[in-house]
Structures are given as C-alpha cells and as structure tokens.
Amino acid sequence: MEAVHFVVLWVxxxxxxxxxxxxxxxxxxxxxxxxxxxxxxxxDQSYSQFQxxxxxPTGVFALGFLRVNSTMLDLAVLHLPSxxxxxxxxxxxxxxxxxxxxxxxxGNLVLADLAANKVLWSTAAAGVGDRAVxxxxxxxxxxxxxxxxxxxxxFDYPSETIVQGQNLTSQAALHTFDRRFxxxxxxxxxxxxxxxxxxxxxxxxxxxxxxxxxxxxAQIVAGGGPTYVRVEPDGYLGMYQKExxxxxxxxxxxxxxxVRAFRRMTLEADGNLRxxxxxxxxxxxxxxxxxxxxxxxxxxxxxxxxxxxxxxxACLANATDGSGCAAASVGGGGSLCGSTGGEVGGLYWEVRRxxxxxxxKELVPFEHSPSAEDxxxxxxxNCSCWGAVYSNGTGYCYLMDYPAQxxxxxxxxxxxxxxxxxxxxxxxxxxxGRAAGVKAALLAVGVAVFVAGAALxxxxxxxxxxxxxxxxxxxxxxxxxxxxxxxxNLGSFSAVExxxxxxx
Numbered sequence: 001m002e003a004v005h006f007v008v009l010w011v012x013x014x015x016x017x018x019x020x021x022x023x024x025x026x027x028x029x030x031x032x033x034x035x036x037x038x039x040x041x042x043x044d045q046s047y048s049q050f051q052x053x054x055x056x057p058t059g060v061f062a063l064g065f066l067r068v069n070s071t072m073l074d075l076a077v078l079h080l081p082s083x084x085x086x087x088x089x090x091x092x093x094x095x096x097x098x099x100x101x102x103x104x105x106x107g108n109l110v111l112a113d114l115a116a117n118k119v120l121w122s123t124a125a126a127g128v129g130d131r132a133v134x135x136x137x138x139x140x141x142x143x144x145x146x147x148x149x150x151x152x153x154x155f156d157y158p159s160e161t162i163v164q165g166q167n168l169t170s171q172a173a174l175h176t177f178d179r180r181f182x183x184x185x186x187x188x189x190x191x192x193x194x195x196x197x198x199x200x201x202x203x204x205x206x207x208x209x210x211x212x213x214x215x216x217x218a219q220i221v222a223g224g225g226p227t228y229v230r231v232e233p234d235g236y237l238g239m240y241q242k243e244x245x246x247x248x249x250x251x252x253x254x255x256x257x258x259v260r261a262f263r264r265m266t267l268e269a270d271g272n273l274r275x276x277x278x279x280x281x282x283x284x285x286x287x288x289x290x291x292x293x294x295x296x297x298x299x300x301x302x303x304x305x306x307x308x309x310x311x312x313x314a315c316l317a318n319a320t321d322g323s324g325c326a327a328a329s330v331g332g333g334g335s336l337c338g339s340t341g342g343e344v345g346g347l348y349w350e351v352r353r354x355x356x357x358x359x360x361k362e363l364v365p366f367e368h369s370p371s372a373e374d375x376x377x378x379x380x381x382n383c384s385c386w387g388a389v390y391s392n393g394t395g396y397c398y399l400m401d402y403p404a405q406x407x408x409x410x411x412x413x414x415x416x417x418x419x420x421x422x423x424x425x426x427x428x429x430x431x432x433g434r435a436a437g438v439k440a441a442l443l444a445v446g447v448a449v450f451v452a453g454a455a456l457x458x459x460x461x462x463x464x465x466x467x468x469x470x471x472x473x474x475x476x477x478x479x480x481x482x483x484x485x486x487x488x489n490l491g492s493f494s495a496v497e498x499x500x501x502x503x504x
Contacts, residue, residue: 031055031062035132040104042114043073050078053103056134061086063134067097068177075103075111075121077138077154079262082283086138086264088159090177091121105132108152109142123152137165161266162231167240169228174267181271181297188213188220188247190229190239191363192273192289194297194405203386206402207363208271208297209290213239213248220247231263231275235286252287270298294359294408301325303420305356307409316404316418317351336419337383348419352376357389357410361398369397376417387418 031052032039041053043065052062059080066076066085073096075089089111095101100115107128111121129142129151140154155166160176162168174183175195182193182205191210196203213220213227220227220241227241235255238246249255252263252275261277263286268274275287293299293311300306300313303325307313315325336348358364369375372390375397379388387400392413404418 031064033057033133035105035109037106037130039132040102043099043101045098050076050083052078052080054132054134054140056136056138058136060136061134061138063140065101065103071097073097073099073101073120075109077134077140079138079278081280082278084264084283085159086161086163087140087154087157088177089121090159093118093120095120107142138163139166160268161264162229164231164233164263167228167230170226176267176269176271178269181267183267183273185227185229187222187227188215188239192267192271194271194402196402203403204384204401206297206360206400206405208360208406209273209295210363211248211250211289215247217245217249218247231265233260233263235259235263235277237265237275237287250287254286271296292359295406297405300407302403302405303351303418304405305353305407305409306359308359316353316356316407316416317420336386336421348421351416351418351420353416353418355410355412355414356407356416357391357414358398358400359406359408361389364398364400366396366398368395370395372415375415379417379419385419387416389414389416 032054033056035054044051047065049067050062050064052064054063055061061077062080063075063077066074066078066088068074068088072094074085074091074094076085077087078084079086091111095113095116099113101120102112102114104110104112107130108123109132110119110124112119123142129144131144132140132142134140138154141150142152143149144151156172158166158168158172158174160174162174168174168183168185170185173185175181180195182195184191184193189210189212191207194206194208196205218241220239224241227239227247229237229239232238235252235257237250237252239248239250240246254277259277261279263275263277264283265273265275265287271290273287273289274285276283277286278284290296292308294306294308299311303316304313305316317325367378369378369390372392375388375390378397379385379399382399384401385399386402387404389398389400390396391398392415403421404416407416
C-alpha cells in the first residue's frame with residue numbers, strides 16, 4: 001500500500017510540475033539542495049507560474065520565484081504536488097512578475113529587483129549564515145557552523161499558513177495576503193482579528209473569533225513562558241506552554257480516526273481559519289473555525305446587518321455608492337474629534353437602528369448603563385468610540401472602538417447607535433468639519449454649473465442610465481432589499497428610521 005501511495009504521489013507531482021512552466025520538471029530535479037555563499041539565481045521569464053531554485057531532500061517542497069495574482073512577484077516555498085504556497089516572503093515593496101529579479105545568498109537571502117537596483121526582501125536581521133537549506137518539513141533555514149545552528153528560519157515568520165510541527169507563538173501571527181485579517185496568540189487563547197487599514201490612524205483591531213484553552217491536560221502558568229500552538233499529525237491543534245501534554249486540544253474532523261497525513265492550517269481570504277490534510281491527490285478540508293456565515297466579516301462587510309442563519313445582508317443606512325455600505329468611510333483617522341469638537345455633520349454622521357447587535361458581543365467591551373440614551377451618550381462623547389449597542393434585557397452597553405462590522409439582526413430590545421465618518425473627512429484623514437462643508441459647497445456649485453452647461457448633450461445618456469436604474473430597483477424590490485454577498489449596494493431595512501429609544 002505504501003508503494004502505491006508513493007507512485008500516486010510521484011505521478012501527481014510530475015503532472016503539477018509540468019503545468020508550472022517550460023522546463024519546470026527538469027529545473028525541479030536539478031534545483032540546488034543547498035545554497036552556499038556567493039549563490040545567485042536570476043528569474044527566468046520562461047516559467048509561467050513558479051521557478052524552483054532550492055528543493056528539500058524528498059523533492060516535495062521547493063523554494064523559488066512565484067507569480068501571484070497574475071502580475072506580482074514573490075518568493076515562496078511551494079508544496080509541489082498541489083502547487084500550494086506554504087510560505088511567502090510578501091515583500092513590503094512588491095515587484096512585477098516581469099521585473100528583472102534575482103535571489104542571492106551572501107550569508108542572508110536577498111530578493112532584489114536588478115533593473116530598479118533595490119532590495120525587495122531579505123533576512124538581513126538574521127545575522128550571517130553559511131548555507132541555506134529547505135528541510136523535508138517545508139522549513140527554510142539559514143544555518144551556520146559545523147553544528148548547523150539556525151540563524152533564521154521561515155517557521156518563525158509565517159504568512160497565511162502553518163504546517164504540522166511548526167510552532168506559532170505570540171511573537172508571530174498569520175495574516176491574509178491583503179493584511180485584512182490576522183490570527184494571534186494570547187496568554188491562554190488564540191483569536192482572529194479584523195485588521196485596521198494602514199490609514200486608520202489608530203483604529204483598534206476587532207476580535208471576531210476566539211478560542212480559549214480548556215487547560216484539561218496541562219495548566220498554563222502565569223510567568224511560565226509564552227504559549228504557542230502547533231498542528232499535530234494526529235489531527236488536532238494543540239496549545240502548549242512547554243513541551244509535554246498540551247494545555248488544550250482543538251480537534252479536527254479526523255481526530256481519533258487514525259488518519260496520519262501532512263497537515264496545514266490556513267487563515268484564508270474570507271477571514272476563516274481552516275485545516276486540511278493531503279491525501280496524496282488533494283487537500284481535504286478537516287476543520288472550519290466559523291460555520292455561521294454572519295460570523296465572517298466578509299459576508300456583509302462594514303456598516304451592514306447580517307440576518308442569521310441565511311447570511312442575507314442589508315445596509316445600516318442607505319448605501320453611499322455602488323461599492324457597498326459606506327465602505328469608503330472606514331478609512332481616515334481613528335479619532336472622531338477635531339477642531340469642531342466632533343460635530344455631527346462635520347467629522348461624522350450618525351445612524352440609529354433598533355433590533356441589531358454585534359455577533360461577537362462576547363468579545364466586545366461592555367458597561368452597565370441605565371438607559372439607551374445614556375449608552376449612546378457614552379459613545380457620542382468618546383472620540384475613539386465608533387458605535388454602541390444597548391440591551392434593554394440586561395442593561396449592558398456594548399462599546400465598539402472600530403467602525404461598525406459584524407452586526408446581526410436581533411430582537412427589538414437591542415438598540416444601536418453608530419458613527420459613520422463623512423466621506424470628505426475619510427479622504428482627508430481628519431480636519432475641520434466647517435472647512436469640509438465649505439469645500440463641499442464650492443464643489444457642489446462647480447458641479448451644478450458644469451451640469452447645467454452639459455445637460456442638453458448628456459440627455460440621451462441620462463435617459464438610458466435611468467432606464468437601467470429602474471430595472472435594477474425593480475430587481476432589488478423583488479428581493480425585499482436584501483441581497484447575499486459582500487460589499488453590495490444593498491439598500492436598507494425598513495427599520496433604518498431613527499429609533500425613538502435613541503432620542504438626543
């Protein structure tokens with residue numbers, strides 16, 4: 001049986017390599033098993049997807065130039081039978097696939113754009129090594145000395161994936177390729193976060209899923225060292241503080257089924273955490289962290305309401321444009337105060353909705369409050385508060401320090417108050433509300449003059465656009481204003497009118 005599996009694996013790998021580009025099979029066979037000082041390899045444009053440079057002893061993994069999103073260049077460790085990137089360098093300043101790139105080793109690995117004469121990525125902080133090797137675990141290492149001490153290794157710098165035997169500590173994190181979501185390790189838990197955009201100016205990361213260690217087999221001791229998680233070949237994710245029995249076991253579907261295979265866990269583009277194992281022909285899904293579609297931040301997006309269990313979406317207020325529910329206003333600074341003192345209509349506008357709550361309310365800070373009005377006031381006067389939800393049943397006031405996301409339909413005892421940064425302020429990243437109003441007025445006058453002068457010539461175009469818009473509105477009405485999927489022009493619920501429970 002093992003011989004049969006080996007043959008299947010070898011055939012699958014050969015087929016995949018043949019599809020990677022001209023000469024890929026020969027290059028994979030001839031790729032170096034070790035890089036020594038002075039090594040340099042230029043990117044070969046004859047490869048369409050992946051150019052291997054270094055392979056592990058078994059030939060299952062390879063390091064090389066990878067084409068990403070059709071046009072971009074990256075350095076990656078590939079699982080060759082599946083062409084799946086287990087690790088990527090993800091340069092801060094990425095280059096085009098068509099760039100004149102090279103990978104060199106002078107004690108550190110360096111990915112450079114030769115034409116632009118700039119370094120795209122390197123392991124410069126690692127110190128100096130004597131050789132670079134790729135282990136049969138997919139771990140890329142820089143080793144030094146005759147004892148093969150490790151100066152740097154890719155296992156310490158994961159991208160979206162960890163593989164079995166790889167420790168993920170609090171010193172590292174998993175990130176989706178677009179950096180929208182992250183997985184991090186805490187003292188006795190690990191969690192998933194919505195990452196704020198780079199221009200957010202201090203908006204907090206929003207935790208939307210959390211797993212806390214049960215500590216059934218071993219205790220996590222304060223001051224006893226950092227915790228870490230590891231995918232185990234028996235089919236579970238273990239949390240440890242030191243080697244020995246795990247403090248927590250997160251079981252996969254195949255746990256206790258005797259399935260031993262190469263496994264990985266990946267934080268995927270939709271923000272979900274999933275585990276897989278390789279069955280010699282394909283990746284088999286073995287675990288999904290979030291099964292409720294409303295529990296995923298990508299199902300409806302920002303400033304939207306998700307209806308359980310269908311996952312249908314609607315905007316908290318009327319959509320601002322065709323791209324989504326006020327999606328453009330997520331950017332800008334983290335503080336909602338300025339020279340106007342946070343005037344409504346200057347730095348932000350307000351939305352009030354009844355029958356909504358955060359789907360992740362167990363992870364949102366809350367305070368006891370005597371009334372919905374008091375709950376709203378606490379957020380309104382807080383420059384870092386982006387929303388508040390009050391529960392008449394419990395008296396809890398949930399305060400959100402990030403733009404409204406992960407909001408779901410609830411019973412009528414829940415009332416929500418949300419701030420939406422004005423689009424002018426989001427584009428400027430803050431400033432005077434009055435100045436923004438003056439600019440908007442001047443812009444409106446200019447637009448009015450332009451439209452008046454061009455009205456006659458644009459009549460036919462307008463007429464066609466209006467006809468198409470009427471058709472789209474009719475389609476939306478047939479769906480009762482609710483549509484599935486992320487970032488749609490979704491319309492609004494009938495309950496978008498201001499709640500009488502939130503009187504100012």
